[in-house]
Amino acid sequence: MNRGGVQLTLQTSSLVIGFMVWVILSSLMPFISKDIPLTASQISWVTAVPVILGSILRVPIGFWTNSLGARYLFFISFLILLLPVYFISIADSMMGLILGGLLLGIGGAVFSIGVTSLPKYYPKEKHGFVNGIYGAGNLGTALTSFAAPVLADKFGWRTTILLYIILLALFALLNFIFGDRNEPKVKKPFFKQIKSVYKSQKLWFLSLFYFICFGSFVAFTVYLPNFLVNHFGLEAVDAGMRTAGFIVLATILRPVGGWLGDKFNPYKILVLVFAGLTVSGILLSFTPSLVIYTVGCLSVAVCSGIGNGTIFKLVPMYFSNQAGIVNGIVAMMGGLGGFFPPLILTTLFNFTGHYAIGFMALSQFSLASLILVFWMYHQDKLFVADNVIEHTETGVMLTNIDGVIVRVNKAFTNVTGYTPDEVIGETPKKLQSGKHGKDFYEKMFASIKDKGFWKGEVWNKRKDGEIYHQWLTISPVKNEVGDTQYYAGLFTVLPNEND
Secondary structure (H helix, E strand, O other): OOOOHHHHHHHHHHHHHHHHHHHHHHHHHHHHHHHHHHHHHHHHHHHHHHHHHHHOHHHHHHHHHHHHHHHHHHHHHHHHHHHHHHHHOOOOOOHHHHHHHHHEEEHHHHHHHHHHHHHOOHHHHHHHHHHHHHHHHHHHHHHHHHHHHHHHHHHHHHHHHHHHHHHHHHHHHHHHHHOOOOOOOOOOHHHHHHHHHOOOHHHHHHHHHHHHHHHHHHHHHHHHHHHHHHOOOOOOHHHHHHHHHHHHHHHEEEEEEEEHHHOOOOOHHHEEEEEHHHHHHHHHHOOHHHHHHHHHHHHHHHHHHHHHHHHHHHHHHHOOOOHHHHHHHHHHHHHHHHHHHHHHHHHHHHHHHHOHHHHHHHHHHHHHHHHHHHHHHHHHHHHHHHHHHHHHOEEEEEEEEEOOOEOHHHHHHHHOOOOOOHHHOOOOHHEOOOOHHHHHHHHHHHHHHHHHHEEEEEEEEOOOOOOOEEEEEEEEOOOOOOOEEEEEEEEEEEOOOOO
């Protein structure tokens, strides 16, 4: 196995362990609440608190990964996690659970390590799939959701939590031994990187998308076990297994989302993702039966899983030089997206007696994201077209149907000497050399009308009065219904006959 393969395996396995630890409290809450009396609001806070540090720390951890390497970050993170895991196992109050849960968030923060480190080992066309495989480390939440209640039912929740110390110590050692000591490092000042990206619209739009997709994944992971027990009356082990099913489905589809992002336009995939989440939120808002509720939850799992993989295809595509800090910011927003929903749902339930408004909010946020994806897709196409026009060595002049110049590119200025301000609003007559008669131009536009284009040799005049020889192609630019809106002239300079 090559170096990239070794690191992909090691880091994905490490993420599994980190996520297993991250959701200990939510997975075992039906057992913990029997020993430590907690209200519904207190339970929501205890299970949501690990998400706080797990989200905020993703920014500096992404930055440190670029400068220090994944080996060092995983090793230190797992050693630190030993403390809160032990502390929670002996906690006997809500405050003890919250204090331990806060540091437990490091288990979720390690996500930023792999999405920053692993793309260094693979070409860009594989980044979506590789980050999708790494993101499948979400499976750790499923393992804890499924196994922890079973173990707690047999050995007690405190003993179950202590078992995680063994896993943490083992993977700290594995990263120390097999982590890549020679990982390429990127050492740039933290605030300099922040300054270079914080004004980017794409950064904040991608953060919003991940806030919805990963946030819904985390929120349902944290919220489902206790909700299924209290709202539908399921046994704790049954609720854990159903939650594990939700997590497994979302996790399996994350690499699929990354692969789809590699093969197709990622924005088209996100259109389907947010359309699905919009419909799912509406379905869940009607407080349906367990069967319909299950369909709604599984639909959220499918959409969030594919969306999570697709979004991290876009990050390195737009921010290759600031991948560490941007991965951290986007990942942080995703984690925070999982912090608020359980608290909001519980608060709304206390006021209204149902969860409809909370689920409808998911639908509306998803609908807003769907609109933004459409907008970004068209902006991206315009950006590409604009860059092609500006950076081509061919001179470009665009006129409206009345023959008034509306745009020229840099090559046009280099050849003619005219700046955009000097020709926009004028007509191409400004460039005429006087060597061609009226019949020449009449035949030119007759050809455009009959054939759809004209091409040939033309003598034009530069700003300084010099006559030059060019090869010119003129084509109409039509709108969606086939009406001509512009005429595009593309030209290259030919040697003068006396050269």
